[in-house]
Amino acid sequence: MTSLGHYLILSAILFAIGTAGVFMRRNLITILLSIEIMLNAVNLTFVAFGRHHGAVDGQIIVAFVMTVAAAEAAVGLAIIVALYRHRESLNPDAFTSLKW
Amino acid sequence: MDLVLTAQLAIIVVVFVSLIHAAAGMVWVERKVCAYMQQRLGPTRTGWAGLLQPFADVLKLLFKEELRPKAADPFLFTLAPMISAVTAFVAFSTIPFGPPITFFGLLPHPIGLEVADVSVGLLVVFAVASMGVYGIVISGWASNSKYSLLGALRSSAQMISYELAYGTALATVIVMAGSMSVREIVDAQQGTWWGFLPRWYVFPQLVGFLVYMTAGIAETNRAPFDFPEAEQELVAGYHTEYSSTRFALFFLAEYINMVTVSAVATSLFLGGWHGPFLPVEYGVIWFLLKVGFLLFVYVWIRWTLPRYRYDQLMRFGWKFLLPVAVINLLLTAAAVLYFDV
Amino acid sequence: MSDVLFYVFGAVAVLTSALVIGQGNPMYSVLLLVASFGAISGLYVLLDAPFLAVIQIIVYAGAIMVLFLYVVMLLNAPQEDAGEWDRLHPLREPGAARLGAVLATLLVVQLAWALSKTSGIRRAIGDDDSGPLVSSVAEIGRVMFTDYTFAFEATSLLILVAMVGAILLARREGER
Numbered sequence: 001m002t003s004l005g006h007y008l009i010l011s012a013i014l015f016a017i018g019t020a021g022v023f024m025r026r027n028l029i030t031i032l033l034s035i036e037i038m039l040n041a042v043n044l045t046f047v048a049f050g051r052h053h054g055a056v057d058g059q060i061i062v063a064f065v066m067t068v069a070a071a072e073a074a075v076g077l078a079i080i081v082a083l084y085r086h087r088e089s090l091n092p093d094a095f096t097s098l099k100w
Numbered sequence: 101m102d103l104v105l106t107a108q109l110a111i112i113v114v115v116f117v118s119l120i121h122a123a124a125g126m127v128w129v130e131r132k133v134c135a136y137m138q139q140r141l142g143p144t145r146t147g148w149a150g151l152l153q154p155f156a157d158v159l160k161l162l163f164k165e166e167l168r169p170k171a172a173d174p175f176l177f178t179l180a181p182m183i184s185a186v187t188a189f190v191a192f193s194t195i196p197f198g199p200p201i202t203f204f205g206l207l208p209h210p211i212g213l214e215v216a217d218v219s220v221g222l223l224v225v226f227a228v229a230s231m232g233v234y235g236i237v238i239s240g241w242a243s244n245s246k247y248s249l250l251g252a253l254r255s256s257a258q259m260i261s262y263e264l265a266y267g268t269a270l271a272t273v274i275v276m277a278g279s280m281s282v283r284e285i286v287d288a289q290q291g292t293w294w295g296f297l298p299r300w301y302v303f304p305q306l307v308g309f310l311v312y313m314t315a316g317i318a319e320t321n322r323a324p325f326d327f328p329e330a331e332q333e334l335v336a337g338y339h340t341e342y343s344s345t346r347f348a349l350f351f352l353a354e355y356i357n358m359v360t361v362s363a364v365a366t367s368l369f370l371g372g373w374h375g376p377f378l379p380v381e382y383g384v385i386w387f388l389l390k391v392g393f394l395l396f397v398y399v400w401i402r403w404t405l406p407r408y409r410y411d412q413l414m415r416f417g418w419k420f421l422l423p424v425a426v427i428n429l430l431l432t433a434a435a436v437l438y439f440d441v
Numbered sequence: 442m443s444d445v446l447f448y449v450f451g452a453v454a455v456l457t458s459a460l461v462i463g464q465g466n467p468m469y470s471v472l473l474l475v476a477s478f479g480a481i482s483g484l485y486v487l488l489d490a491p492f493l494a495v496i497q498i499i500v501y502a503g504a505i506m507v508l509f510l511y512v513v514m515l516l517n518a519p520q521e522d523a524g525e526w527d528r529l530h531p532l533r534e535p536g537a538a539r540l541g542a543v544l545a546t547l548l549v550v551q552l553a554w555a556l557s558k559t560s561g562i563r564r565a566i567g568d569d570d571s572g573p574l575v576s577s578v579a580e581i582g583r584v585m586f587t588d589y590t591f592a593f594e595a596t597s598l599l600i601l602v603a604m605v606g607a608i609l610l611a612r613r614e615g616e617r
Contacts, residue, residue: 001565002447007488008562010451012552014458020545021462024538029467029513033474036505037458040481043497051488052561054571059493060585066500067596071603073505077512078610084516085613176468220578223495230503234475237507241468241514249514260507280492280578 007048014041123355176242181349184235194221252338262318268425269312286372316361362394
C-alpha cells in the first residue's frame with residue numbers, strides 16, 4: 001500500500017533534482033525549467049498532505065501555486081528574452097559584470 | 101474472463117476502429133459533397149460511387165517514399181505526427197455514444213457506452229485538445245524549413261487563441277448542467293419542454309452553440325480558418341516536409357479532431373443520444389445521425405465560405421468571439437442563479 | 442494496482458526530470474518536462490484529485506510549457522557551449538558535477554529524515570473514506586470561494602500584472 005511517506009519521498013527526490021538543476025546548469029532556460037520541477041515537487045507534497053487530512057485545501061493551494069508559477073514563468077521568460085537581446089547569450093555567467 | 105471487462109475492452113476496440121473508419125469516410129464525404137456543391141460528380145470510378153476512394157488514397161500515401169530533410173531533427177520529426185494522432189484519439193475517450201445498455205441481456209448490469217466515464221470528462225477533452233498544439237509546433241520546428249516554421253507558429257497561435265472561447269463555451273454548458281461529466285450533461289438533456297421541444301441545450305444556449313462550433317472549427321484548422329495550411333500562402337504549412345505515413349497521421353489526426361469536436365457538440369448541445377421514436381437502447385443511432393449532420397455542416401462551411409486572412413482571424417478570435425463567449429457565460433450564470441433553470 | 446501505478450508514474454517523473462537537467466538540448470528538456478508533468482498528473486489521479494490532474498495538464502503541460510517551447514524556438518537556444526565564460530569555470534569540471542550529485546543526495550536524505558518525523562506518515566493513502574469529498578469539484582469550488590476568496594481575487598490581479606509586465610519586458614527597443 002502506498003502511504004503518505006511514499007509520496008513525500010518522491011517529492012523530496014524531485015525537489016532535489018530541481019535544486020541540482022538550478023545550481024549545476026549554465027543555461028537560463030534550463031534553470032527556469034528546474035525551478036518548475038521544484039514547484040511541481042512542492043505541489044505533490046501539498047496534494048498528498050491534503051489527501052492525508054481528508055481536506056481539499058491542499059488542492060486549492062496547488063491551484064494557486066500553479067497560477068503563480070504561470071505568472072512567474074511568463075515574466076521570467078520575458079526577462080530571458082530581453083537579456084538575450086542584449087548579450088546574445090543564455091549563459092548566466094555572461095551577465096556577471098556590470099560593464100562591457 | 102469477466103464478461104463486463106470483455107465488453108469494455110470491446111468498446112475500446114470498436115471506438116478506435118470506428119474513429120479510423122470515420123476519418124476515411126470523411127475523406128469520401130468531403131470529396132463528394134464538395135463536388136456536388138461545385139456541380140460536378142467527384143470520385144465515381146473507385147468502387148461503387150467512389151466509396152473505395154479513401155482506401156485508395158491511404159494506400160497511395162503508405163506506398164510513397166518516406167522522406168526526411170537532412171537537417172531535420174530525426175527524433176522530433178517522427179514524434180510530432182504521433183503526438184497529433186494520439187491526442188486526437190484520446191480526446192474521444194470520455195465521450196459517451198450511447199446509453200448504459202446490457203447488450204440485450206448478455207451482461208449482468210448495464211455498462212455505459214464510452215471508453216471511460218470520468219467525473220471531469222469534459223475537461224479531459226479540453227486538456228487533450230491543448231496538448232494537440234505540441235504536434236503542430238514540434239513538426240514546424242523539426243522540419244527545419246521556413247514555410248513549416250511559419251505555418252506551425254501561425255497555426256499554433258490560432259489554436260491557442262481559440263482555445264479560450266472554446267473553454268468558455270464549455271464552461272457555459274457546465275454551469276447549466278451542474279456537472280463536468282459528459283454522461284451527466286447528456287442525461288440532463290432528456291425529456292421535452294411542452295411535449296414537443298427536446299430539452300437540448302442548443303435552444304436556450306444558441307449563442308453558446310455557435311461560439312463552440314466556431315471555436316471548434318478554428319481549433320481543427322479547417323476553413324474558413326485554415327490560413328496556415330492554405331496552399332496559396334504557405335505551401336502546406338506545418339506539414340510541408342512530411343510525406344507518406346507521417347503525413348497520413350497528420351491527415352488522420354485532423355479528421356478525427358473534426359469528429360471529436362462534432363461529437364462533443366452533439367453531447368453538449370444536441371442532446372447526445374436522446375431522440376424520439378426509438379427506444380432508449382438504440383440511442384447510438386441518434387448519436388451517429390447528429391454527429392453525421394454536424395460533420396456535413398463542417399464540410400458545407402468549408403466549401404462555401406472564403407478563407408479568413410490571418411490578422412482577421414486573430415482579431416475575430418480575440419476581439420469578437422472571446423467577449424461574446426464571456427458575456428454569454430455571465431448571463432448564463434446569472435440566469436441559472438436566479439431562475440434555477 | 443494503484444501501487445504499481447504509483448511506482449510507474451514515480452519512476453517516469455524522476456527519470457524525465459533527471460534527464461531534463463542531465464541532457465544538453467533545451468528543446469528536448471522542455472519536452473521531457475512535459476512528460477514529467479504528465480506523470481505527476483497521473484500521481485494526482487492516484488491521490489483522488491482528478492480535477493487537479495486535468496488542470497495540471499491544461500495549465501502546466503498545455504500552456505506554460507508551450508510558452509517555454511516558443512521561447513526556446515525564438516532564441517534558437519543553443520546547447521550549452523563551452524564559451525569564453527566557462528572554459529575555466531569551476532562548475533564545468535567533473536569533480537564539481539560529482540559534488541553536486543552528492544549534495545543533492547544529502548538533500549534528499551535530510552528531507553526524508555525531516556519528513557519521517559511527521560505523524561501518521563505510514564498510514565496508507567485511501568485508508569479513510571474521504572475520497573469522494575476530496576475529489577469532488579463542487580467541494581473545491583465551495584472552499585475556494587469561501588475560505589480563499591481573497592487569495593483568488595489577488596491571484597487574478599497578479600496574472601494581470603504578470604501579463605502586462607511580460608509584454609513590456611519582451612518588447613523590442615523603439616517599439617511603441
